Amino acid sequence: MGPHSLPLAGLHVLVTGASGGIGAAIVERLVAEGAHPVIHYGRDRDKAEALLDRIGGKGWVVQADLLAADGPTALWTRAAAAAGRIHALVNNAGTRTEAGPESDLDRWQAVWKSEFQINLFAAADLCRAAIGHFRETGGGRIVNMASRAGQRGYAADAMPYGASKAALLNLTKSIARSFGADGVTAVAIAPGWVRTAMADDVIERFGKDAAVADIPIREMAEPSEVAELVAFVLRPSQRSLNGATLDVNGGSHIR
Template sequence: MVRHRGIGALLKDRNILVTGATGGIGRAITARIADLGGHPIIHFRRNRAEAERLLQRIGGRGTLLQADLAVPEGATQLWLQAEAALGHIHGLVNNAGIRATARLSDDLAAWAAAWEVDLRVNLRAPADLCRMAIPHFRARGGGQIVNIASRAAQRGYTPDHMPYGASKAGLVNLTKSIARAYGADGIVAVAVAPGFVRTEMAEAFIREKGEAAVLGEIPIGAMVEPQEIADIVCLALDPAQRSLSGATLDVNGASHVR
């Protein structure tokens, strides 16, 4: 586990928007933000019951917001809701993601739909949220953006999931562009690129392909745990960690080394 100075209050009173907060990684990030004194803004798409359970788990120290990031206006509406609810937002974690199937043998409509939804949720929605966050942060002396990318952004992905890898590669590039353009304004942007994380999505892949297809290529012999991602995200959200800006933090058990 990553240890920080003054860890109990590392994110004290900081309002941090976490998209896709009801998924495995999102839950871990949200809980860790609350553990460190922050106020997580818990985004969910449909699963209000899970969002409410998560809020209860962290002792009610958060705010629930619903938005559909698969529609063009969804991300902007989410940010406006967050501003209206809390005023000052200190950090943004673009965690929500989707992985559609796009086979070369699919008809054009199915192929195009898979590309559209992956690009919309994995890249366009984060870009729209960053578009809102940057002027908000600039007016308040700075802020942190953490974009959850993927090992797939670094090395490519499976033939049936090329939109996912492409969208995550775009997210890494977006992170770098923001870090270079707005560092002087106190805005820190970091990408985190996990390999297989032990979540519901990974378990579904294992059921389909077998455990050897996942663990066989990871030198440490284990998937990433969601808590590992949460610790790294909170390190990047630490206002003192300005020099991380522009970095892509690989978390993949040495299954891809750059």
């Protein structure tokens, strides 16, 4: 298959939180299918540059602090300056910090603020920028990385995470309903446990059996599985997925 016949040939895709884990797997898959990714990182430029090297330099690296109020807007501006037209946005960046009701008030409030800033507010700001850009340039697609936690609720020590992902799911649906006629489509992907550093920490603390106990297939998803789904969703042919939430959880949450 020649480069121009690949499913995502020529598409420029901004991927947030792209230097490691699921984000890096998404970047590698996008390149394999012909796209040119804008690799966002927050702090570790070396990892982002190493990823760019692995994909043969077929993309761009941009930095932005999504915890900062102006970080998402700065990211979009830098991404557009690097890539020109952007055809798709993948809001992959996310954070999960434990803070249950027994935490002191300062920590409780700080975790709620930081998780909503990265998991929702930054994604919303980037969606806003993308919608404007896509409406001016003939359309585009948004993929928001939500979570199983946003659909079924979450553990007491991670309620901010679940709540922020539930809001992200609703944002995705609202974009799909409001802007589909303008050629702007939006899809959410809702993974359960994925084999990342976060999951490895849970396995180390509680053991693998405990970590996969509520997953019928008794396996966590691999980052490559999520990446393949993202690449499929971004295919120009998949416009009718607009508004969908796609689950990747091994059967641990079935709607």
